[in-house]
Amino acid sequence: FDRGGDRPAFAKKSAATLGFERPAPGEERIKRYDRPGGSRPPPRSVTAAAPPAPPNEGRWVWGINPVLETLRAHPEQVERLYLVDGVLGSSAAAEILSRAREANLKVDTVERDRLTAMVGGGVHQGVVAEVREYEYKELEDLLELATASGRPPLIVVLDGIQDPHNLGAIIRSAHSFGAHGVVVAKDRAAGVTGLVAKSSAGAIEHCPVARVTNIGRALEQL
Secondary structure, eight states: OOOOSSSSSGGGOOHHHTOOOOTTTTTHHHHTTTOOGGOOOOOOOOOOOOOOOOOEEEEEEEEHHHHHHHHOOOGGGGEEEOOOOOTTTTTHHHHHHHHHHHOEEEEEEEEEHHHHTTTTOOOOOOOEEEEEEOBBBEEEHHHHHHHHSSSSSOOOSSSSSOOOHHHHHHHHHHHHHHHHHHESSSSSSSSOHHHHHTTTTTTGGGGGEEEOHHHHHHHOOO
């Protein structure tokens, strides 16, 4: 390098020479549409683009059974539906669309790869629902449900279950055995997500989950 001064020669070059000069306002847009004849590119005809995954205030539920059970049990919790055209079976599509109309839900048609990206590669079977954040119950709520049922209380308490597949499978089994609810820890344990809903085959919409700070204390309370 030619150090004729305090700075190396290459450092004295202008930003424009190095290619770092910022375009004037609107210049980049003009270049983008600088086509023969000055015409702008025609708008692309595509299906609705998939939005980014919702933040903490929402979650995805995917798969025919999980989405149907959500629509059957808690349609007011569903914000929007996304479908891949021609993938769902006729009976499943008919019920999903019928319940969507009853709940006045917006239904968007998207391409399969976009739907796959929305759920992180999960097996969505052509349908995804954007649902509000899961509402956990209190331990007292599960006891009240058990009392109201007139049956002996059956509550499944889980300690340290971190795999969402395992959590979903246990919730599915608990519901099948008639459990009044499932108890999980707030820390170092899996929470209710779309993957849990998928693994539970929709049972999460019927088997409430309570989240507690201390499992030992919850057992003493029970």
